[in-house]
Amino acid sequence: MNTKKLMGSAVVVMMMSGSMPALASWEALPDVAPAPENNPTTAEKVELGKMLYMDPRISSTGTVSCNSCHNIMEGGDDSRAVSMGVHGKTGGRSAPTVWNSAFHSVQFWDGRVDLLEDQAKGPITNPIEMGEPDHDTTVAKIKAIPGYKPYFEKAFGADSINIDNLAKAIAAFERTLITPNSAYDKYVKGDKKAMTAQQVRGMNTFAETGCTSCHSGAAFNGPKMPFGQGFYAKFPTFTDNDYDKKYNLMADKGREEATGKAADAHMFRVPTLRNITDTAPYFHNGSVNDLSEAVRLMAKTQLNKDLSDKEVEDIVAFLGALTGPYPEITMPRLPATSGSSLVAE
Amino acid sequence: MNTKKLMGSAVVVMMMSGSMPALASWEALPDVAPAPENNPTTAEKVELGKMLYMDPRISSTGTVSCNSCHNIMEGGDDSRAVSMGVHGKTGGRSAPTVWNSAFHSVQFWDGRVDLLEDQAKGPITNPIEMGEPDHDTTVAKIKAIPGYKPYFEKAFGADSINIDNLAKAIAAFERTLITPNSAYDKYVKGDKKAMTAQQVRGMNTFAETGCTSCHSGAAFNGPKMPFGQGFYAKFPTFTDNDYDKKYNLMADKGREEATGKAADAHMFRVPTLRNITDTAPYFHNGSVNDLSEAVRLMAKTQLNKDLSDKEVEDIVAFLGALTGPYPEITMPRLPATSGSSLVAE
Numbered sequence: 287m288n289t290k291k292l293m294g295s296a297v298v299v300m301m302m303s304g305s306m307p308a309l310a311s312w313e314a315l316p317d318v319a320p321a322p323e324n325n326p327t328t329a330e331k332v333e334l335g336k337m338l339y340m341d342p343r344i345s346s347t348g349t350v351s352c353n354s355c356h357n358i359m360e361g362g363d364d365s366r367a368v369s370m371g372v373h374g375k376t377g378g379r380s381a382p383t384v385w386n387s388a389f390h391s392v393q394f395w396d397g398r399v400d401l402l403e404d405q406a407k408g409p410i411t412n413p414i415e416m417g418e419p420d421h422d423t424t425v426a427k428i429k430a431i432p433g434y435k436p437y438f439e440k441a442f443g444a445d446s447i448n449i450d451n452l453a454k455a456i457a458a459f460e461r462t463l464i465t466p467n468s469a470y471d472k473y474v475k476g477d478k479k480a481m482t483a484q485q486v487r488g489m490n491t492f493a494e495t496g497c498t499s500c501h502s503g504a505a506f507n508g509p510k511m512p513f514g515q516g517f518y519a520k521f522p523t524f525t526d527n528d529y530d531k532k533y534n535l536m537a538d539k540g541r542e543e544a545t546g547k548a549a550d551a552h553m554f555r556v557p558t559l560r561n562i563t564d565t566a567p568y569f570h571n572g573s574v575n576d577l578s579e580a581v582r583l584m585a586k587t588q589l590n591k592d593l594s595d596k597e598v599e600d601i602v603a604f605l606g607a608l609t610g611p612y613p614e615i616t617m618p619r620l621p622a623t624s625g626s627s628l629v630a631e
Numbered sequence: 632m633n634t635k636k637l638m639g640s641a642v643v644v645m646m647m648s649g650s651m652p653a654l655a656s657w658e659a660l661p662d663v664a665p666a667p668e669n670n671p672t673t674a675e676k677v678e679l680g681k682m683l684y685m686d687p688r689i690s691s692t693g694t695v696s697c698n699s700c701h702n703i704m705e706g707g708d709d710s711r712a713v714s715m716g717v718h719g720k721t722g723g724r725s726a727p728t729v730w731n732s733a734f735h736s737v738q739f740w741d742g743r744v745d746l747l748e749d750q751a752k753g754p755i756t757n758p759i760e761m762g763e764p765d766h767d768t769t770v771a772k773i774k775a776i777p778g779y780k781p782y783f784e785k786a787f788g789a790d791s792i793n794i795d796n797l798a799k800a801i802a803a804f805e806r807t808l809i810t811p812n813s814a815y816d817k818y819v820k821g822d823k824k825a826m827t828a829q830q831v832r833g834m835n836t837f838a839e840t841g842c843t844s845c846h847s848g849a850a851f852n853g854p855k856m857p858f859g860q861g862f863y864a865k866f867p868t869f870t871d872n873d874y875d876k877k878y879n880l881m882a883d884k885g886r887e888e889a890t891g892k893a894a895d896a897h898m899f900r901v902p903t904l905r906n907i908t909d910t911a912p913y914f915h916n917g918s919v920n921d922l923s924e925a926v927r928l929m930a931k932t933q934l935n936k937d938l939s940d941k942e943v944e945d946i947v948a949f950l951g952a953l954t955g956p957y958p959e960i961t962m963p964r965l966p967a968t969s970g971s972s973l974v975a976e
Contacts, residue, residue: 341704342709349709367972370693566967575972576971629710
C-alpha cells in the first residue's frame with residue numbers, strides 16, 4: 287500500500303484489488319465543524335444551546351427535549367427504530383445521530399432543510415415529536431423562565447429571545463458535538479498502530495467493495511458540499527433481492543415526500559458512518575438491528591455484491607475505528623421558574 | 632436574637648414574637664448523606680449509579696430514565712403535576728425531588744419503603760412509569776450491554792449484575808445529590824450576611840407560624856429518624872376551608888393506600904422544603920402551581936392560620952434561601968451494545 291500526503295490530513299491510498307486499482311481518499315475529521323456565516327460559533331451560544339438542547343420544557347408535555355431522541359450520553363440517538371415523542375407517539379423515521387451532524391450539508395433523512403438551525407425548529411412543532419402548537423408558544427415559555435434571559439443577552443444581546451436565536455444557540459452547541467481523534471483519525475494522521483490489522487483490512491475491503499462511492503469524506507457521508515447542497519443516494523438501488531421484503535425498505539419514498547418529484551423517489555441523504563457502532567438500529571426506518579446485517583444489506587442493495595462473512599467482519603471492525611472518543615460534557619443547570627410551573631399539558 | 636452553638640452546625644435560635652418565645656433549632660445540611668450499613672457509598676458505585684440513573688434503556692420503551700421524572704439538571708423533578716411514563720401514561724402523584732432525598736428516612740409520598748435502594752426498584756416495573764414486565768428483563772438488558780460489566784465489577788465484584796446491585800448503585804449516586812451550602816446553611820453556620828433581611832424575617836415568621844412543627848431538621852422534613860421510621864403528617868388537617876375543594880386534596884388517601892389502615896388516611900411523609908423554589912408544581916397531586924399559594928394553603932390547612940401577604944412574601948423569600956447550590960455533574964457515557972439495539976418495544 288502506497289500512501290501519499292495531499293493536504294492537511296487527507297491521504298490518498300492506492301489499493302490493489304485483483305487487477306483493478308481502487309482510489310480512496312482518506313480524511314481525518316476536522317477539529318472544528320463548519321458554521322454558516324450568520325451564526326459563528328461562540329462559547330456563549332454553545333453554553334445557552336446546551337441548556338436549550340437538554341430542556342424538556344420546550345415540549346408541550348415537558349417530557350421531550352432534543353436530547354430525548356438525540357441522546358448525547360449515547361450515540362446521539364435513542365436506540366429505538368423510530369423515536370417516541372409526546373404522549374408516546376411514534377414517527378416513521380429513525381432519529382439520525384446528532385454527533386457530527388454538523389458535517390452534513392443538508393439535514394433530515396430527506397435533506398429538506400439546509401442547516402442545523404432549520405432542523406432545530408422542526409421537532410418543536412411536530413405533533414408527534416415535541417408537540418408545541420407553534421413557535422410563539424415555545425418562545426413565550428422560554429421568556430417565562432427568568433434564568434434564561436442573561437444567557438440570551440450574553441449570546442445575542444438585549445431583547446434577543448426569539449425562535450431564530452433559540453435555534454442558532456442549539457445549532458452552535460451541536461457544532462461542538464463532534465468526534466475527531468477516533469482510531470481511524472489517528473491512523474490517517476500517521477499513527478499506523480492506531481488501527482488493528484483487521485481494521486486496516488476492513489478499511490481496504492470497504493474501499494474495494496465500493497462503499498466509498500457514497501460513504502466518502504471525513505464524515506463518511508459523501509464529498510464536502512456547501513450548506514444546502516445535499517449528497518443523496520437511492521436506497522435501495524438494487525431491488526432484485528429479499529431485503530426490501532424483509533425490512534420494508536421501499537415503503538418510505540424518501541426525498542420525494544419532501545419535494546414531490548418522482549425523480550427523488552427513495553433518495554436519501556447519505557448518512558455519516560461515524561459512531562455507527564453506537565447507533566443501532568439502522569436505516570431510515572430503523573429496521574435492521576445488527577450492524578453485520580446492515581453491512582451485508584448495503585453491499586447487496588447498493589452495489590449488488592455478496593460479501594463473505596470474513597469481509598463483513600472486517601468491515602464491521604473497521605467501522606468500529608470510526609467511533610468516538612466523545613468529549614466530556616458537563617450537565618447544564620436548567621433555570622427554574624422560581625416557585626411556579628409552566629408545563630400546562 | 633440570641634444564638635447558641637449546640638453541636639456541629641446545629642444552632643438554637645430564641646425568637647421573640649410578641650410575648651411568646653418560639654424555639655426553633657436551625658440545622659445546616661450535612662456535607663455527606665447517611666447510607667445504610669449494607670451499602671456504604673463508594674466512588675465506584677456512584678459512577679455506575681450515575682450511568683444507570685441516566686439510562687433510558689432501563690424502561691420498556693427506551694425512553695424513560697430515573698432522570699426523566701427526577702431531572703437533576705432541574706430541581707430534581709419534572710415540572711409536571713404528575714409524571715409521564717412510557718407511552719405517555721400518567722400517574723396519580725407528583726414526582727418528589729431527588730435532591731436531598733437521601734435525608735428522608737422513608738421513601739415515596741406514603742413512606743411505603745425504607746431506603747432509596749427499595750425506591751429505585753419500584754418505577755422499573757410500574758406499568759405507568761418504566762413499564763418493564765419484571766426485574767429479570769431489566770437485568771438481562773443490562774447484561775446485554777458489555778460496557779456495563781467492568782463498572783459492576785469495580786463497584787461490586789465479579790458476576791455482580793443483579794437487581795439489588797443495580798438499585799444499590801443508583802441509591803449510592805442519589806446520596807451524592809445533596810445541596811449543602813445554601814444561603815440558609817451559610818447563615819446558620821455563622822455568615823449572617825448570607826441571607827437578606829427579608830429572608831431572616833421570613834425564617835422567623837416560618838418558625839412563629841408553626842411551620843417548623845413538621846418542617847424541622849436539616850432537610851426541613853422533620854426530626855432525624857432511623858431508616859425505616861417515617862415522619863408523617865395528615866394533609867389536610869383542617870378541612871373547614873375551600874382548599875380541598877379547589878385543589879382536590881383529599882382524593883388521595885395517602886399512606887392508607889399503602890397500609891390499608893384507616894388510621895393512615897391522608898397521612899403523607901413530610902417532604903423536604905429544600906430547593907422548593909425549583910420544584911413547582913406542589914403537593915402530592917401537583918395541584919398548586921405557585922409557591923405563594925402553597926405557603927398560604929399550608930398555613931390554613933395545617934395550622935388553621937391566615938397569613939398576611941407580607942408574611943407569605945417573607946416566608947417565600949426565606950424558602951429561596953434553601954435552594955442550591957447544585958453540584959456540577961459530568962454527563963456519563965452510556966455504553967452501547969456495539970452494533971445492535973436492545974430496545975424492543
